[in-house]
Amino acid sequence: KSVFIALTNEATMGWVDTLNTLVLIFVGVTLILGIFEKWGAIAGIGLLALYYFAHPPFPWLEQQNVEGSYWFVNKNLIEIAALWILAQLPTGHYFGLQYLFKKEPKTIKTPQS
Numbered sequence: 001k002s003v004f005i006a007l008t009n010e011a012t013m014g015w016v017d018t019l020n021t022l023v024l025i026f027v028g029v030t031l032i033l034g035i036f037e038k039w040g041a042i043a044g045i046g047l048l049a050l051y052y053f054a055h056p057p058f059p060w061l062e063q064q065n066v067e068g069s070y071w072f073v074n075k076n077l078i079e080i081a082a083l084w085i086l087a088q089l090p091t092g093h094y095f096g097l098q099y100l101f102k103k104e105p106k107t108i109k110t111p112q113s
Contacts, residue, residue, distance in 0.1 A: 004054050023047050031086070034096010041087035045080050052076040 007016050023043055030040025057063065057070035092098035 020047070034092050034098050037092050037096065037098075038087050041083040044083045045087070048076045048080045048083070052080070 006012070024047070027040045027044040027047065030036045031044070052074070055063075057072055057074045059071055063070075093102070
């Protein structure tokens with residue numbers, strides 16, 4: 001039995017919906033406000049990976065209720081790549097609330113000749 005089929009059980013559906021909503025709120029707030037953006041990006045990657053594997057855009061699978069004709073790569077995979085880049089970059093040091101509340105300014109040291 002698939003994990004995704006088990007999550008659609010009536011007993012777990014309310015729990016899954018609530019958890020999905022909470023993770024979406026967490027990801028949105030962290031990325032918009034610029035606090036804990038690395039954790040928000042990682043949580044977003046996990047959630048988008050679940051969305052991707054629930055309905056993978058493989059050519060040998062029948063696609064129903066999708067907004068386009070994809071072949072291996074869909075919008076979820078592109079958003080995973082974008083969140084991976086955000087998780088790797090120190091965006092909080094330049095933008096967001098983390099930048100406003102940092103204690104000491106970061107300076108870029110240039111090598112002396």
